[in-house]
Amino acid sequence: MSPDHFPVTIYHNPSCGTSRNTLAMIEAAGYSPEVILYLETGWTHDGLKDLLARMGTVPSDVLRTKGAPAKALGLLGPDVSESDVLEAMLAHPILVNRPIVATPMGVVLARPSESVQGVLDRPIGTFTKENSEIVHLA
DSSP states (O other): OOGGGOOOOEETTTOHHHHHHHHHHHHTOOOOEEEEHHHHHHOOOHHHHHHHHHHTGGGGGBOOTTSSSSTTTTTSSSTOOHHHHHHHHHHOGGGGSSSSSEEEEEEESSSSSSGGGGOOSOOOEEEOOSSSSSSEEE
16 A cells, blocks of 8 residues: 555654654655544543554553553552543543554554554654664664
């Protein structure tokens, strides 16, 4: 598929360096992704469940604990259900780790940012991150 016919969606937080690097990698590969600012739009129950299912994961696997209220909300204990974590994510979108990238090849939590390569249908090649780190992805 050409970039024009290969849909890429990134659930993006522009204040996150990893998210910015991932978006820049996608664009460097020639894609014009749909950018979802999930902190502004929030999540829908079905939309988030679908993303998690496509990732083959559960809510606690993408629970953001750093810089998010996960501990204060009591979400880190062993007795917390996945349903409780999901409901908290819907109420507090910051609890979902980012960026998440969805394409026809799959859905990935792009941490580190270069893991986005696994769901793109063309190589990115060499890329320089914001911190000047050079990564070779081809």
